[in-house]
Amino acid sequence: xxxxxxxxxxxxxxxxxxxxxxxxxxxxxxxxxxxxxxxxxxxxxxxxxxxxxxxxxxxxxxxxxxxxxxxxxxxxxxxxxxxxxxxxxxxxxxxxxxxxxxxxxxxxxxxxxxxxxxxxxxxxxxxxxxxxxxxxxxxxxxxxxxxxxxxxxxxxxxxxxxxxxxxxxxxxxxxxxxxxxxxxxxxxxxxxxxxxxxxxxxxxxxxxxxxxxxxxxxxxxxxxxxxxxxxxxxxxxxxxxxxxxxxxxxxxxxxxxxxxxxxxxxxxxxxxxxxxxxxxxxxxxxxxxxxxxxxxxxxxxxxxxxxxxxxxxxxxxxxxxxxxxxxxxxxxxxxxxxxxxxxxxxxxxxxxxxxxxxxxxxxxxxxxxxxxx
Numbered sequence: 001x002x003x004x005x006x007x008x009x010x011x012x013x014x015x016x017x018x019x020x021x022x023x024x025x026x027x028x029x030x031x032x033x034x035x036x037x038x039x040x041x042x043x044x045x046x047x048x049x050x051x052x053x054x055x056x057x058x059x060x061x062x063x064x065x066x067x068x069x070x071x072x073x074x075x076x077x078x079x080x081x082x083x084x085x086x087x088x089x090x091x092x093x094x095x096x097x098x099x100x101x102x103x104x105x106x107x108x109x110x111x112x113x114x115x116x117x118x119x120x121x122x123x124x125x126x127x128x129x130x131x132x133x134x135x136x137x138x139x140x141x142x143x144x145x146x147x148x149x150x151x152x153x154x155x156x157x158x159x160x161x162x163x164x165x166x167x168x169x170x171x172x173x174x175x176x177x178x179x180x181x182x183x184x185x186x187x188x189x190x191x192x193x194x195x196x197x198x199x200x201x202x203x204x205x206x207x208x209x210x211x212x213x214x215x216x217x218x219x220x221x222x223x224x225x226x227x228x229x230x231x232x233x234x235x236x237x238x239x240x241x242x243x244x245x246x247x248x249x250x251x252x253x254x255x256x257x258x259x260x261x262x263x264x265x266x267x268x269x270x271x272x273x274x275x276x277x278x279x280x281x282x283x284x285x286x287x288x289x290x291x292x293x294x295x296x297x298x299x300x301x302x303x304x305x306x307x308x309x310x311x312x313x314x315x316x317x318x319x320x321x322x323x324x325x326x327x328x329x330x331x332x333x334x335x336x337x338x339x340x341x342x343x344x345x346x347x348x349x350x351x352x353x354x355x356x357x358x359x360x361x362x363x364x365x366x367x368x369x370x371x372x373x
Contacts, residue, residue, distance in 0.1 A: 039200045043146055044158055046202035046244070049100045049129040053150040054081050054107075054194055055354050055369050056089035069149040069195035070094055071204060073231055074241055075127035079107060080227050081194030082209050083114045084174060086121070093356065094123050095321070095369050097156050102321030104356070104367040110234050116226045117178055117209050120234055131196060132244045134203035135228035139166055139182060147186040147208055147219075149195025153371050155319055161186030161217070163205075170220050172210055181220040182206045188219035197221045202244075295346055295373060297322060299339035305329040305360065306342050320357075320368045327360040331370075346372055 050072040067089075070081035079094055086092050086109065095104040105123035112119045140163060147159045165183040172178060184197060188211050197206040206221030232240070296315020300307040308326040311317050328336055332355055336342045349355070353372045358365055 040144065040146060040160055043198055043200050043202035044148070047131045047196060047198050047204070048148055048156065048158070049097050050131045050244070051148045051156070051196050052079060052094040052096055053155050053369070054085055055093045055095070056086055057091040057093070057356070058088055068191055068193035070121070071194070071196045071207065072128050072130045073133055073204065073227065074235070075130050077123040077126045077128050078110070078231060078234065079121050079123060080207055080230065081119050081121065082207060083112050083117045083119045084172070085194045086112065086119050092121055093367070093369060094121065098319065098321070100129060102319070104369045106367070111230060113230060114174070114176055117172060117176065117222055118207065118226060118230055120230050130241065130244050131198070131202070131204045133224050133228045133231070134199060134201070134205050135224045137199070137203065139163055139205050139223070141165060144200050145184045145186045145205070146198040147184070147188060147192060147195060148198070149188070149192035149208060151189035151191040153191055159187035164218070168220060170210060178209070178220070178222065180223060181209070182223055184219050184221055185217035186219065295370065299342060301339060302327055306336050306339055316371050316373055320370045322359065322368060323361070325361070329358045329360055329365070331355050331357045
């Protein structure tokens with residue numbers, strides 16, 4: 001019997017090893033892909049579209065500041081946030097999560113309850129995505145807790161921890177003592193106030209309210225029972241919505257941002273003529289806001305307002321929901337007419353300054369919130 005050569009044995013071994021590696025890679029990739037969709041991911045996919053960013057305007061001077069977050073708890077546009085988030089506001093704005101278009105709405109304050117550090121506001125339009133209030137379920141010490149909010153104006157930010165304790169009392173910076181709080185070690189930062197604390201079912205177990213100033217990993221949340229009582233006072237227990245549907249990511253939003261209705265109701269007036277078609281003028285495109293870190297769009301002249309010629313993905317302009325082809329009509333109520341004028345407004349503003357802009361998109365007006373980097 002002829003013995004195989006060393007070379008042929010080596011080739012056989014190499015071929016078998018290569019086949020094993022290919023098989024292992026293929027099966028392993030599929031397994032890893034399926035294991036990535038953890039209960040945390042599923043809970044976030046279900047609830048994140050219902051978490052909004054809240055911004056307020058103060059006084060009649062147009063001054064404003066980024067404030068915090070809120071949670072839509074009813075499809076008719078009822079949003080719960082913290083009382084301290086809207087304190088001193090002359091106007092309140094809620095902008096939807098980017099997954100559902102990021103459109104900004106002016107909100108009407110329904111109830112402000114400092115004794116529980118809760119406030120209920122309402123935005124018009126809808127129906128909106130909402131979370132199920134877990135007012136009857138038992139919150140378990142040690143269970144996974146998921147926080148979604150607007151830390152430092154970044155928006156749509158998720159952190160994960162556990163429920164560290166229940167039934168806590170804490171004295172807030174306002175001097176108000178709040179009882180029956182949930183304690184969590186999920187990372188809570190400035191701007192998370194008013195955001196959601198969820199369980200692994202994606203249901204709301206509380207509204208994030210405060211952090212311990214001299215500690216790490218100690219944050220306090222107003223329990224969902226208090227949220228439900230506030231909503232019942234506004235609508236009555238008979239008006240409680242059913243469980244929020246658990247939708248896959250591609251359908252976890254309303255059909256499209258345009259189905260939401262106008263961000264701010266327009267006053268009744270005689271129909272105005274349609275603005276002339278916008279044409280980009282490349283020679284007049286200018287960067288905004290100048291030498292500082294850019295907001296993320298370039299501007300061009302237009303027959304009406306200022307044309308957004310391009311938007312940088314992931315920039316503040318992108319977060320605001322602006323897209324190429326939008327026409328900015330006014331900023332903080334003041335009409336704008338040229339790229340240089342608008343660029344100058346943003347360049348002169350301090351970092352963190354928030355502007356409310358009216359945008360024309362395919363003959364439809366809406367409002368956006370633009371934060372200067």
